[in-house]
Amino acid sequence: MYKKIIAFSMAAMLMGSSCTTVPITGRSQLNLVSDAQMQQMSYDAYDQFMKEHKVSRDAQATAMVKRTGQRIQRAVEQYMAQNNMSDQLQGYQWEFNLIEDPQVNAWAMAGGKTVVYTGILPVAKNETGLAVVMGHEIAHAIAKHGNERMSQQLAQQFGGQTLSALAGAQPGVAQNLIMTVYGVGSGLGLLKYGRTQESEADRLGLIFMAMAGYNPQEAIPFWERMEAKSGGQAPPEFLSTHPSAGTRQADLKKHMPEAMQYYKK
Numbered sequence: 001m002y003k004k005i006i007a008f009s010m011a012a013m014l015m016g017s018s019c020t021t022v023p024i025t026g027r028s029q030l031n032l033v034s035d036a037q038m039q040q041m042s043y044d045a046y047d048q049f050m051k052e053h054k055v056s057r058d059a060q061a062t063a064m065v066k067r068t069g070q071r072i073q074r075a076v077e078q079y080m081a082q083n084n085m086s087d088q089l090q091g092y093q094w095e096f097n098l099i100e101d102p103q104v105n106a107w108a109m110a111g112g113k114t115v116v117y118t119g120i121l122p123v124a125k126n127e128t129g130l131a132v133v134m135g136h137e138i139a140h141a142i143a144k145h146g147n148e149r150m151s152q153q154l155a156q157q158f159g160g161q162t163l164s165a166l167a168g169a170q171p172g173v174a175q176n177l178i179m180t181v182y183g184v185g186s187g188l189g190l191l192k193y194g195r196t197q198e199s200e201a202d203r204l205g206l207i208f209m210a211m212a213g214y215n216p217q218e219a220i221p222f223w224e225r226m227e228a229k230s231g232g233q234a235p236p237e238f239l240s241t242h243p244s245a246g247t248r249q250a251d252l253k254k255h256m257p258e259a260m261q262y263y264k265k
């Protein structure tokens with residue numbers, strides 16, 4: 001534990017620390033990588049990913065993903081404007097895509113690049129279920145969880161190197177790291193979002209979907225379907241350190257009254 005703290009402080013000194021506050025929860029976090037750099041890395045990784053994957057040919061489902069994403073985007077922009085945090089969305093180039101892939105997965109990167117896999121659509125079941133997924137993923141991006149994970153990895157595993165130094169010396173490693181911190185792909189199971197980040201994404205996601213006009217109460221049956229689908233073996237982004245089903249349901253119920261205040265039918 002102490003070693004970790006020392007590593008963090010040293011890394012912070014080396015790189016010029018930046019302490020940021022997560023919207024809504026107010027938790028402070030250490031982000032060692034600038035937003036601009038995180039976004040640039042994300043855009044590169046996203047372009048690469050989109051070159052290697054096929055977008056869905058299902059026009060209706062694709063339209064639903066784009067519409068849901070845009071509604072949540074507007075909700076986020078509204079929330080940030082109301083709370084004098086619009087500067088945190090600087091440089092965002094939102095984009096929402098549905099890709100043809102049977103994995104039950106979805107993710108959103110710093111800068112707003114958001115991908116939904118066709119494999120998650122049966123679990124989402126309808127547009128409101130999809131809003132649960134996309135609200136949750138976009139919340140990870142807004143709360144800068146990718147940056148936080150990246151900062152932890154740089155401090156703990158790469159001797160406090162800056163991301164640009166790492167990208168210069170080992171571009172493949174840096175690229176892998178960025179994909180992994182966002183839960184892209186599978187088989188790199190080490191760096192998934194932590195429990196605090198998961199619960200934060202759930203809470204923010206409920207509020208964003210509610211502001212976008214989707215009933216946040218649908219998150220409860222959605223996560224039940226996800227649990228039933230995964231049978232304890234959850235898919236990439238939703239795997240690993242995820243709270244147990246019971247903990248997640250209790251958390252969702254705890255945050256529901258707050259989210260319902262934002263929900264206008």
Ligand SMILES: [Zn+2]
Pocket residue numbers: 136140193198201237238
């Ligand atoms: Zn998550």
